Amino acid sequence: MLSTTARTTLGRSKERGSTDRNDLYEVLDTGMICHLGVIVNGHPMVIPTGYGRAGETLYLHGSTGATSLRAADGNEVCVTVTHLDGIVLARSIFNHSVNYRSAIIYGRARLVADHDERMEGLRVLSERLAPGQWDYARRPSRKELAATAVLALSLEEASVKMRSGGPKDEEEDYELPVWAGVLPLVTSWGEPEPDPLLPEGIATPVHILHRE
Amino acid sequence: MLSTTARTTLGRSKERGSTDRNDLYEVLDTGMICHLGVIVNGHPMVIPTGYGRAGETLYLHGSTGATSLRAADGNEVCVTVTHLDGIVLARSIFNHSVNYRSAIIYGRARLVADHDERMEGLRVLSERLAPGQWDYARRPSRKELAATAVLALSLEEASVKMRSGGPKDEEEDYELPVWAGVLPLVTSWGEPEPDPLLPEGIATPVHILHRE
Known part of the structure; x- marks a missing residue:
C-alpha cells in the first residue's frame, strides 16, 4: 500500500488514484525522465532529469555544482x-481528457555519501535510461x-494517478x-x-538494437 | 530574445541554452503536457497538466477546487x-546523455477573471491537446x-535548453x-x-484521423 498522508490523499478524481505499490513501481520502471521540484530562493523550480529505482529508494544525480541538486539536498522535494x-x-x-499514468513522490532528499550506495544509485540510473550499458560501457572513474x-529519495510518501479508457x-x-473516442x-x-x-x-549490441 | 535573469541564465552546459524566442515557442507549441511547480505548505509540489499558449501568455486550467491551482494563483510558479x-x-x-528540448518558465500566475480571456485561454489549451476540437465539439456551458x-503566466522569464547529436x-x-551513438x-x-x-x-473527422 502507498502511504496516505494529507498530500498524497487525492482530493479530486479519487477513482483515478491507486494505492497499489506495484502501480507505483510500474510507472517509475517504465519512465526515463522525472520532473524534480525544489525551492530556490523561496520560489519553485522544476527540472527534468533522469532517475533510477532500487527497491524503496529513488536515485537522482547531477553535477556537484547543479543548483537544483544543491537545493534538493536535505530539503523537501517533489x-x-x-x-x-x-x-x-x-x-x-469540457469532458476532453488525457489517458495517463503518473507518480508523485514527496520526501526529504539525501545526498548519498557511501561509495557502494553511490555506485548502486548510478547503476540503476544508468540502467533505467540505457539498459545493458552498465556492463557494456566504461564504468565511472574516480x-x-x-x-x-547522487541524491536518494525514499518512496515512502507517494501517490499514483492513472486514467485509461x-x-x-x-x-x-x-x-x-x-465523434468521440481515444487517440492513442x-x-x-x-x-x-x-x-x-x-x-x-563494431556492431550495434543486441541490448541497443532490440531495446523494448 | 529570452530574458536573462539570474535563474534563467544557465549555470552549466551553456552550449545547450538558447535565447531565441522561436525555440521557446517551438518547444511549447509541440508539447501537450507541462509540469507545474508550486509551493504548498512550504513544500514543492509538481503536477502534470495541460497548457496552451496565446502570444506571450501561457494558460493552465483545472477544477476551481484543485490544490495546485489555488497554490499557484498570485504566487510564483515554475x-x-x-x-x-x-x-x-x-x-x-559518465558521458551518457539524452537528446531533449525543454522550456522552463518562471513567473507569478494570475487567475483570469475576464470572460473573453478565459475563453481564449481554454481555446488555446483545447487546441494544444486536441487541435480542431474547439470548433467541432460542444463548447463549454456557463x-x-x-x-x-483558468490561470495565466507570462512568458517573459523563460529559458530553453536543448541537446541533439x-x-x-x-x-x-x-x-x-x-558501440556509441543515439537511440532515437x-x-x-x-x-x-x-x-x-x-x-x-459518425465518421472519424480528418483532424483526428490525420493529426500530425
Whole structure:
C-alpha cells in the first residue's frame, strides 16, 4: 500500500488514484525522465532529469555544482513521473481528457555519501535510461565519481494517478453528431544512429538494437 | 530574445541554452503536457497538466477546487515542458546523455477573471491537446465555465535548453571497442479508438484521423 498522508490523499478524481505499490513501481520502471521540484530562493523550480529505482529508494544525480541538486539536498522535494498514453476526445470540450499514468513522490532528499550506495544509485540510473550499458560501457572513474552528486529519495510518501479508457460525456451529449473516442499516443524506438567516429567492425549490441 | 535573469541564465552546459524566442515557442507549441511547480505548505509540489499558449501568455486550467491551482494563483510558479528525443549512448557511462528540448518558465500566475480571456485561454489549451476540437465539439456551458479555473503566466522569464547529436566522449575512450551513438525516441499517433457508445454513421473527422 502507498502511504496516505494529507498530500498524497487525492482530493479530486479519487477513482483515478491507486494505492497499489506495484502501480507505483510500474510507472517509475517504465519512465526515463522525472520532473524534480525544489525551492530556490523561496520560489519553485522544476527540472527534468533522469532517475533510477532500487527497491524503496529513488536515485537522482547531477553535477556537484547543479543548483537544483544543491537545493534538493536535505530539503523537501517533489518528484513527478508522467506517461501520456492518449488524448480522450469527448463530445464536449469540457469532458476532453488525457489517458495517463503518473507518480508523485514527496520526501526529504539525501545526498548519498557511501561509495557502494553511490555506485548502486548510478547503476540503476544508468540502467533505467540505457539498459545493458552498465556492463557494456566504461564504468565511472574516480575523477568522474567525484564530479557527480547522487541524491536518494525514499518512496515512502507517494501517490499514483492513472486514467485509461474512453470519454465520459454528459447524458444529453450522447445524442450529438460528434465523434468521440481515444487517440492513442505511441512511443517507440527508432533505428540506432551510430556515432560517425565509430571505427568499422563494431556492431550495434543486441541490448541497443532490440531495446523494448 | 529570452530574458536573462539570474535563474534563467544557465549555470552549466551553456552550449545547450538558447535565447531565441522561436525555440521557446517551438518547444511549447509541440508539447501537450507541462509540469507545474508550486509551493504548498512550504513544500514543492509538481503536477502534470495541460497548457496552451496565446502570444506571450501561457494558460493552465483545472477544477476551481484543485490544490495546485489555488497554490499557484498570485504566487510564483515554475512551468516546465520537456521533450525527450533520444538516448545518447557513449563509450563511458559518465558521458551518457539524452537528446531533449525543454522550456522552463518562471513567473507569478494570475487567475483570469475576464470572460473573453478565459475563453481564449481554454481555446488555446483545447487546441494544444486536441487541435480542431474547439470548433467541432460542444463548447463549454456557463455551468462548466463556472467550475473551471483558468490561470495565466507570462512568458517573459523563460529559458530553453536543448541537446541533439551524438555522444561526446573522452579522448582516450574513442579507442574502446564500444558501440556509441543515439537511440532515437519516436512519438506517434496510434489508430483512433471510437467510443463504443458512438452511434453508427459518425465518421472519424480528418483532424483526428490525420493529426500530425
